[in-house]
Amino acid sequence: xxxxxxxxxxxxxxxxxxxxxxxxxxxxxxxxxxxxxxxxxxxxxxxxxxxxxxxxxxxxxxxxxxxxxxxxxxxxxxxxxxxxxxxxxxxxxxxxxxxxxxxxxxxxxxxxxxxxxxxxxxxxxxxxxxxxxxxxxxxxxxxxxxxxxxxxxxxxxxxxxxxxxxxxxxxxxxxx
Numbered sequence: 001x002x003x004x005x006x007x008x009x010x011x012x013x014x015x016x017x018x019x020x021x022x023x024x025x026x027x028x029x030x031x032x033x034x035x036x037x038x039x040x041x042x043x044x045x046x047x048x049x050x051x052x053x054x055x056x057x058x059x060x061x062x063x064x065x066x067x068x069x070x071x072x073x074x075x076x077x078x079x080x081x082x083x084x085x086x087x088x089x090x091x092x093x094x095x096x097x098x099x100x101x102x103x104x105x106x107x108x109x110x111x112x113x114x115x116x117x118x119x120x121x122x123x124x125x126x127x128x129x130x131x132x133x134x135x136x137x138x139x140x141x142x143x144x145x146x147x148x149x150x151x152x153x154x155x156x157x158x159x160x161x162x163x164x165x166x167x168x169x170x171x172x173x174x175x176x
Contacts, residue, residue, distance in 0.1 A: 003153060004149065005036055006156075007033070007152045008038065012038070016159065017043070017092065018155065019046070019087070020095070021047045021059055021093065022095065024097055024098040024099065024147065028148040029152060044088045045088055055080060059079070059083030059087070061083060065079050070106060072098050072112075073097070074113050076097050076113065080115065081093040081094060082117055091118065094115070094151045096114055096147055097113050100139075108135060109143075110138070111134075112135070112143070112147045114154060115129055115131045118130075118162055128162060
């Protein structure tokens, strides 16, 4: 069993369903999970929001966040994941934003930012958010593939942290 099959099994065992909000990975997180038989029970939907306008229009990322932070930032990833969580009945949202090439003088190529949102409770009033930044090396497609796999493996890692008491795993859990 490979790593993504283990993620899918874990999600099934814990009744987790996923919505993704993807920029740099352009749907690859959802597609990677969809490669696993039975993924239809695990994946609600995926938002691919490459442009700034799409992040605002589809996910409600606030203009203030976009003004205050680089697009490749945990703050933008957090607002993307929270926006996807609001628009989906899934109990987990994961987002990714980043760069694969040297297109930004401030951000090294391969830098990827993530957020994982776990809806806790019936009214989803207190989601728990984890964020992380990781840098991958390689060509454009190998960075995107590694990023998608990391995002999915983070579902397991952060859910386990929540089960152990909500510790500060991978960038920290915080109530939204």
